[in-house]
Amino acid sequence: MIQRMLPILTIAALATMAACNQASDNxxxxxxxxxxxxxxxxxxxxxxxxxxTVSAVAIADGKILAVGNDEQVSERxxxxxxxxxxxxxxxxxxxxxxxxxALGYGLHISQHVMFSTGERLTVQDMLDGIEARAKQLxxxxxxxxxxxxxxxxxxxxxxPNRKELDIVAPLNPVFINMQGHVGVVxxxxxxxxxxxxxxxxxxxxIYVHDPETGELDGTMYEFPAxxxxxxxxxxxxFDVRVNAVxxxxxxxxxxxxxxxxNLWAEPENLAVLRQLEKANELTxxxxxxxxxxxxxxxxxxxxxxxxxxxxxxxxDDSESDWVTVNGVKIIxxxxxxxxxxxxxxxxxxFGEGWKGVAxxxxxxxxxxxxxxxANDIQVFVHVAGDRALDDVLETMDAVNDKYSLAGRRWxxxxxxxxxxxxxxxxxxxxxxxxxxxxxxxxxIGKTFKETWGExxxxxxxxNRSWLDALGHPYVKAxxxxxxxxxxxxxxxxxVREDVDGRVGRPDQILARDDVLRMxxxxxxxxxxxxxxxxxxxxxxxxxxxxxxxxxxSVPAAQIRSIQPVMTIVNGEIVFQR
Numbered sequence: 011m012i013q014r015m016l017p018i019l020t021i022a023a024l025a026t027m028a029a030c031n032q033a034s035d036n037x038x039x040x041x042x043x044x045x046x047x048x049x050x051x052x053x054x055x056x057x058x059x060x061x062x063t064v065s066a067v068a069i070a071d072g073k074i075l076a077v078g079n080d081e082q083v084s085e086r087x088x089x090x091x092x093x094x095x096x097x098x099x100x101x102x103x104x105x106x107x108x109x110x111x112a113l114g115y116g117l118h119i120s121q122h123v124m125f126s127t128g129e130r131l132t133v134q135d136m137l138d139g140i141e142a143r144a145k146q147l148x149x150x151x152x153x154x155x156x157x158x159x160x161x162x163x164x165x166x167x168x169x170p171n172r173k174e175l176d177i178v179a180p181l182n183p184v185f186i187n188m189q190g191h192v193g194v195v196x197x198x199x200x201x202x203x204x205x206x207x208x209x210x211x212x213x214x215x216i217y218v219h220d221p222e223t224g225e226l227d228g229t230m231y232e233f234p235a236x237x238x239x240x241x242x243x244x245x246x247x248f249d250v251r252v253n254a255v256x257x258x259x260x261x262x263x264x265x266x267x268x269x270x271x272n273l274w275a276e277p278e279n280l281a282v283l284r285q286l287e288k289a290n291e292l293t294x295x296x297x298x299x300x301x302x303x304x305x306x307x308x309x310x311x312x313x314x315x316x317x318x319x320x321x322x323x324x325x326d327d328s329e330s331d332w333v334t335v336n337g338v339k340i341i342x343x344x345x346x347x348x349x350x351x352x353x354x355x356x357x358x359x360f361g362e363g364w365k366g367v368a369x370x371x372x373x374x375x376x377x378x379x380x381x382x383x384a385n386d387i388q389v390f391v392h393v394a395g396d397r398a399l400d401d402v403l404e405t406m407d408a409v410n411d412k413y414s415l416a417g418r419r420w421x422x423x424x425x426x427x428x429x430x431x432x433x434x435x436x437x438x439x440x441x442x443x444x445x446x447x448x449x450x451x452x453x454i455g456k457t458f459k460e461t462w463g464e465x466x467x468x469x470x471x472x473n474r475s476w477l478d479a480l481g482h483p484y485v486k487a488x489x490x491x492x493x494x495x496x497x498x499x500x501x502x503x504x505v506r507e508d509v510d511g512r513v514g515r516p517d518q519i520l521a522r523d524d525v526l527r528m529x530x531x532x533x534x535x536x537x538x539x540x541x542x543x544x545x546x547x548x549x550x551x552x553x554x555x556x557x558x559x560x561x562x563s564v565p566a567a568q569i570r571s572i573q574p575v576m577t578i579v580n581g582e583i584v585f586q587r
Contacts, residue, residue: 044088104268106533455508
């Protein structure tokens with residue numbers, strides 16, 4: 011086996027595992043390749059076109075050698091073949107997380123204060139963690155805080171404010187980033203930024219002021235408001251980023267995530283992944299999607315845009331199965347607090363008549379899309395609100411008049427509101443994909459209802475509407491890090507509960523078979539890799555999971571507790587319990 015292979019001695023979760031390195035009594039013929047190892051006596055969901063379930067699979071040289079019943083597959087056993095008895099355990103293809111901030115996650119768990127854990131918190135819990143981190147640092151060093159998932163997890167329904175942060179970290183600038191759309195800073199950070207109480211709100215961003223004093227209370231919304239602070243954070247050196255990928259891969263392998271589509275990638279991080287690939291250290295396949303900053307492209311000519319994309323190294327001609335650059339991401343609007351809507355928000359925290367923000371003007375977005383179409387660059391568009399969906403599809407309609415979008419597999423990320431008949435017509439005509447993250451209906455569901463209103467908030471992620479209209483493989487699943495555990499995500503798709511257990515739009519619940527396909531075969535289709543991996547079929551790369559419980563038959567509530575007892579990537583066991 012390859013160097014990265016872990017020793018197969020015992021696996022506690024597989025109670026009747028056969029002895030290792032057993033030779034078959036009937037070795038394969040000389041001209042038939044023998045398997046490196048065989049999984050047998052299981053329930054293996056192939057997720058092929060006919061959704062076949064088999065009992066055994068043989069693996070050799072990183073690929074699937076044979077699929078079928080125990081007797082058929084045993085014909086591939088040779089003197090050096092390892093036989094693993096699954097004792098009826100369920101096997102599925104490896105999970106493809108089609109929307110995740112993977113490198114950021116590695117930095118969060120290795121460098122930052124991390125509150126995106128799924129645990130209920132109090133403001134004091136957060137302050138205690140920030141204070142502990144500040145005491146580990148020298149004066150002036152930044153305390154960067156990630157999370158929680160949303161205010162739904164904070165007992166007081168708010169984040170710490172500027173004054174509270176000043177008490178626990180008086181000598182260190184603090185930046186709390188709640189999943190990219192809400193932030194809080196302390197006085198030390200404000201002093202460095204140059205932002206004052208008289209600084210006007212940036213376009214598409216908000217600074218919150220104390221209603222009594224008019225001073226900044228430290229809270230802000232959306233990335234344009236974050237920029238004066240983020241520019242002062244020191245960059246991470248190459249070695250720190252290498253370690254972040256290693257740490258992230260460990261978690262992903264433990265959770266059964268075998269492919270990540272990193273939707274906030276930066277070109278300079280490609281070298282990090284290439285080094286780890288060359289060293290044979292990666293245990294997860296990485297697809298990179300570069301974020302395009304709207305201010306960089308605004309007003310640029312088509313030739314200027316083409317030059318900028320070529321500087322990014324796009325389109326990518328790599329043939330790697332481990333690290334690819336699949337395209338670019340356009341973040342058109344905000345999210346829970348700032349998704350671009352036709353109708354006003356329920357809450358008035360942003361002022362009367364608030365309908366969210368659009369970060370791109372349609373002219374600039376159309377120009378970028380035209381250049382991408384002309385150069386065969388895949389486009390992934392963050393679109394959360396209903397007005398945003400209309401705008402993006404209108405822009406794509408104009409691009410489609412010049413360059414047919416069919417077959418390009420451009421993707422709507424989130425597509426969080428109920429599509430209209432016209433939306434569905436356009437999406438089908440352009441053969442777009444929808445990437446949906448139902449776990450956010452659990453982790454942010456209350457916030458959606460409080461800000462969007464009960465009806466719109468309950469409809470977040472109208473997955474049944476999309477799947478019924480588009481069918482497989484055009485709807486795929488991801489996490490957006492909220493949380494990254496795919497089995498919490500899987501559970502969310504089939505129950506649609508928020509943190510209080512309230513079900514939003516039960517008519518949008520999906521069947522388990524559909525969700526599995528969205529997390530596997532559809533995920534690889536979304537990055538043009540469906541012929542290489544994503545299903546358990548002969549000739550494909552051997553990415554698969556052995557599960558602790560039967561995901562097809564356990565009560566729904568138990569799905570979120572399922573764990574892989576074995577994760578196999580490229581024919582190698584990269585994690586086992």
